[in-house]
Amino acid sequence: MTTELAQRSPLRSWQFRRVITAEFISSVGTQMTTLALPWFVLMTTGSPARMGLVFVIQILPVPLLSMPAGLLVARWGARRVTIVGDIAYAVLIAAVPTLYLADMLPFWALLVIVALVGCVASAYLGAQRMLLTEAIGPDEGAVTAGNALFETATSTARLVGPAAAGFLIVQIGALNVLWVDAVSFAASAALLTGLPRRESAPEPLSANKMAEGVRYLFRDRVLRTISLAALGYGTLMPVVLLALPVMAKSRYDANPHVAGWLLAAWGGGTALGTVVVARLARRISPTRFAACGGVGAAVVLWLLPWDQPAATAALTVGASCMFLPAVTAPAVTLMMLRPPEHLRPHVFPVFGAAVFVASPVAYATAGVLFEHLSVSTVLVAVAAGASLCALVLLNLARRPAN
Structure with a gap:
């Protein structure tokens, strides 16, 4: 049993x-x-x-x-x-x-x-x-x-x-x-x-395999599209994270407690989102799940630029982060399962490297933006970018995956 x-x-x-x-x-x-x-x-x-x-x-x-x-x-x-x-x-x-x-x-x-x-x-x-x-x-x-x-x-x-x-x-x-x-x-x-070993013939170390993995990622419509959207959110959300202490300073009298609540809402929303995704993942296809998550995150992010009490700002931050695992988990799943098995070790690292580069670039760019623009202006731009990513995911979900 x-x-x-x-x-x-x-x-x-x-x-x-x-x-x-x-x-x-x-x-x-x-x-x-x-x-x-x-x-x-x-x-x-x-x-x-x-x-x-x-x-x-x-x-x-x-x-x-x-x-x-x-x-x-x-x-x-x-x-x-x-x-x-x-x-x-x-x-x-x-x-x-x-x-x-x-x-x-x-x-x-x-x-x-x-x-x-x-x-x-x-x-x-x-x-x-x-x-x-x-x-x-x-x-x-x-x-x-x-x-x-x-x-x-x-x-x-x-x-x-x-x-x-x-x-x-x-x-x-x-x-x-x-x-x-x-x-x-x-x-x-x-x-x-203690995990069981997988019996498979070892592959020779060849740069051709790496190049083939890169080509497959860019050639496959589903992987190319969901990678672009996930990379977009991965670039935009660090800007939101950096905006939180700026918001606490400019909107809430430089109250460190508010900054702490906003950061806690970020972590709590993400954790809650992962649990929800785990519960629903087997009922919804990855592309549709990613589209739902992308739309939800984009809609909530439009609420963040406007002045509001600290409590609702924290709820808004938490809600936007709650939708993100619905984008990232399906994206990783498709990266792992959609390519042929012999190409999987060469496809996911391309996506991982791009995300790893995008985050520090986003942090550096956000720091410059907040020096010259108001936090509301930057967050409106983030919401607009997230909406474009959501449209990309919606278009992907509407078309057959093959």
Whole structure:
């Protein structure tokens, strides 16, 4: 009976639960390091510029190497790449406190370590999504729901990790928090080691496969369209996130509590949206789900530019974020399932690299915009852009997927 239930609902299988648990544990550790490592650099060097450089060096390899990393995933398989990535990350993060305590950690060595962490992440991020798909199977609805639950685990980690890091930094120091992160990745590797191996012939490392994956993404109408829309929302929503403290300052008397409520609404809306998507994913096709999410987000974003009480502003932010997982989860599902199996490791990294580049560009652009334009003007432009993305998704949903 248990086997039959697992077959009917892949989300209840032990493989899926292990993948989600491993993702949550490692994500909590990563979010702790996101606070602890910059704090360690700032406290030991006294230089905000060096702290910022650490961020840049760690992020830079991800968009640069995501597409070539797909070759490695195709060659080794998602399970092996994820496990090796967990172990490598644990060793690299543990090297920071180890070398520092041995008085062998000049700043250049720290930069080398964080650059290697970024290199690991370039293959790790795509492999995680493929491993999730392998644990669920080929059903589109189940994979969409699984991706939504994956985002739930990640969003929850973003809430838990920094808060835990702030507490632990006070109690044991930033350096020791890095040990906790290393242990979290070791635990993730242990969980994933028990997953069944997929028997498949290893592919040769060939740049032709990578180019074929890129061509397939741009040639396939569904993938091309939903990628464009998802990338649009991925570019617009960081502008909204950066607008929240600006709104608190300009509209609500620079009240830090309001800024906190707005940011909490962002996280809460996203988390609620992932749960809703997981519940409904098996009843709605990915393209229609994405269209519903895109339209909902666009409609709500038109409410944000206008002056309103802080409570309704928070509700508006939460509602707009609630619709976003209905766009991102189907987009990832189609990236994972629509291409032929031998091209899947080479298609998703293209999309991932584009999104990874778009977010920091959006943050930088938003900072300049808020220097010269009112927050309402910028948010009207965001709502207009989101409406265009929604129209693209609606047009996709109206036409056959084949």
